[in-house]
Amino acid sequence: MGPAIELKDASLTLNGVELLPKINAYFNPGQLHAITGANGSGKSSLIKIILGLAAHQGQVERHWQGADQSAQAQQIAYVPQQTAFEASLPISVKEFLLASLTRRPFFAWQKKADLNQVHALLQRVGMQDKGHLRLGELSGGERQRLLFAQALERNALFWCLDEPMTGLDQQAQELINKEIMGLREQGATLLVIHHDPDWVAQYADQVWCVDNGLYIQGDQP
Numbered sequence: 001m002g003p004a005i006e007l008k009d010a011s012l013t014l015n016g017v018e019l020l021p022k023i024n025a026y027f028n029p030g031q032l033h034a035i036t037g038a039n040g041s042g043k044s045s046l047i048k049i050i051l052g053l054a055a056h057q058g059q060v061e062r063h064w065q066g067a068d069q070s071a072q073a074q075q076i077a078y079v080p081q082q083t084a085f086e087a088s089l090p091i092s093v094k095e096f097l098l099a100s101l102t103r104r105p106f107f108a109w110q111k112k113a114d115l116n117q118v119h120a121l122l123q124r125v126g127m128q129d130k131g132h133l134r135l136g137e138l139s140g141g142e143r144q145r146l147l148f149a150q151a152l153e154r155n156a157l158f159w160c161l162d163e164p165m166t167g168l169d170q171q172a173q174e175l176i177n178k179e180i181m182g183l184r185e186q187g188a189t190l191l192v193i194h195h196d197p198d199w200v201a202q203y204a205d206q207v208w209c210v211d212n213g214l215y216i217q218g219d220q221p
């Protein structure tokens with residue numbers, strides 16, 4: 001089972017500007033939490049403070065059950081919104097995933113079993129014929145899918161997805177959606193920033209809204 005996430009007076013101020021006021025919230029473990037809100041309301045910032053990627057005030061706690069500390073570190077997956085790769089990097093999609101999978105340098109010997117696993121990961125996101133492309137040659141939607149594939153490799157039970165469907169075609173959306181549902185069935189805790197109210201209504205266990213604070217949908221003052 002994934003962790004519960006608890007925020008106690010957690011807030012974020014950057015360059016003297018308060019981006020998130022004090023938030024108190026409890027995200028139940030093993031559920032799909034949709035995070036909604038207007039552009040610029042602070043959804044990505046919320047994810048960043050939960051992941052420890054932005055220096056916040058107050059407390060953010062992850063409550064795992066029955067997992068030791070080192071395992072916990074492996075069990076977090078984050079797919080950020082819009083990532084760019086340096087176009088001149090001489091690294092292919094396959095090499096990128098291999099290095100991530102094996103934790104070995106790009107020039108190291110490649111085992112058949114690892115290559116098979118990379119192929120299987122690419123297949124899960126519909127990119128099995130893109131393994132030879134350089135990272136800089138990928139489209140925005142392909143980059144998004146590659147990062148999702150990289151995150152899948154970790155078998156994480158805590159996932160933060162920042163607009164995972166943005167820029168994806170219908171077929172890719174269906175593949176990613178299937179993976180997200182599979183993760184939920186495995187008991188992962190998922191925080192998913194999403195702008196599509198139909199998707200949120202259909203799939204989310206809990207709907208949160210960032211609007212000068214964090215509220216369960218419908219509870220805003």
Ligand SMILES: Nc1ncnc2c1ncn2[C@@H]1O[C@H](COP(=O)(O)OP(=O)(O)OP(=O)(O)O)[C@@H](O)[C@H]1O
Pocket residue numbers: 014015017019037038039040041042043044045046081
């Ligand atoms: N490093 C920073 N310094 C100052 N302001 C920032 C910084 N990073 C983000 N912001 C501001 O914080 C606000 C919240 O940004 P954030 O990316 O969290 O919003 P969001 O809800 O995820 O938006 P969107 O739906 O457009 O992705 C925005 O007004 C943004 O301009």
